[in-house]
Amino acid sequence: MIGMLNALIDLVESESGDDLDVSRFAREHGSTEYHLRRMFAALAGMPLSEYVRRRRMTLAAADLVAGAPTVLDVAVRHGYSSAEAFGRAFRAVHGISPVDARRDGGPLRTQTTLRFRLSVEGSIPMDVTITPTSELVLVGHAARVPLIHEGVNPHIQAHIAAIPPDEHARLKRLSDAVPAGILAITGDIAPDAPEGTELTYLHGVSVRPGTPVPDGLDSMRVEAGAWAVFAASGPFPETLQRLWAATATEWFPSNPWRLRPGPSIVRYLEFTGTHASCELWLAVESA
Incomplete structure (x- = not known):
């Protein structure tokens, strides 16, 4: 996985515009675009699309400062069909227009070339079970909420608080499939979506396909x-968020599994508000 990500970085450096075919690259390296984008975002701390944009604008800025003939020349060289579209992308990264950069030389924000290295530390003990399931039907109360990487998500808190107590009991009675009990389910989101992107949060349970809903x-x-x-246990939500990160940095790079499209599920075994024992369920397939 680490070698594949570094090869992807090399491809970003050599390709321009729409020539970057991530799906083909993933197939040629025995992986999937979904898994590759998820791992890149987790390890780089940004979506692949954002890294590509930052690198191209870094190189474009260097061309402008070096005295490129026109802004349009630089735009076309870096995959933009118009100076206007290039100007919007350039300003989003650098905070100034291409004309200002060409005239004044900056200030510019540089995105250095990433390099991934695997550090095998085993810093987080990981208890993992591979569990096959038949088709799942996840039912409950859904809401659209923004993605938040760190800390408690207040939008999810508000959604759960608005569900009447007797409805929680009804959902528990409805549960008849694994994972059992009340579940925190997130889905309907791109594999490398940036923070703030809307996703579907479902507070619900798992039932068999034939169960009346x-x-x-x-x-x-x-x-x-x-x-x-x-499986994890510790302060909430820090322990769960560290576990998420460790799956990308420690478990997936050293195990013959990759992520497949599907929601992520958190099953709380014990929850006091500040401490939680839980299971994180990630849909996987053999790599």
Whole structure:
């Protein structure tokens, strides 16, 4: 995985504009675009699309300062069909226009070339079980909320708080499939979506495909397949967020599994508000 990501970085440096075919690159390296984008975002701390944009604007700025004949020449060289579109992208990264950069030389924001290195530290003990399941139907109460990487998500808190207590009890009674009990389910999001992107959060349970579902509940269907189930216990939400990061930095690079499209599921075994014992379920397939 580390070698594949570094080869992807090399491809970003050599390609321009729309020539970067991530899907083909992933296939040629025995992976999938979904898994590759998820791992890149987790390890780089930014989506692949954002890194590509920053690098191209870094190189474009260097061309402008070096005395390129026109802004349009630089725009075309870096994959833009118009000076206007290039100017918007350039200003979003550098905070100034290409004309100002060409005239004044800056100030400019530089994105250095990334290099991935694997450091095998085993800093977080990881209890993992590979669990196959048949098709899942996840039912409950859904809301659209923004993605927040660190700390408690207040939008999810507000959504859960608005669900009446007797509805929690009804959902528990409805649960008849693994993972059992009340679940925190996130889905409907791009594999490398930046923070702030809207996703679907479902507070619900897992049921068998044939189980009658009461009216008024939202649902997600998930294909049959394997799940990597990571167990963790500690302060909430820090422990869960560190576990998320460790799956990318420690577990996936050293195990023959990759992520497949599907929601992520958190099953709380014990929750006091400041401390949680939980399971993180990630949909996986053999690499």
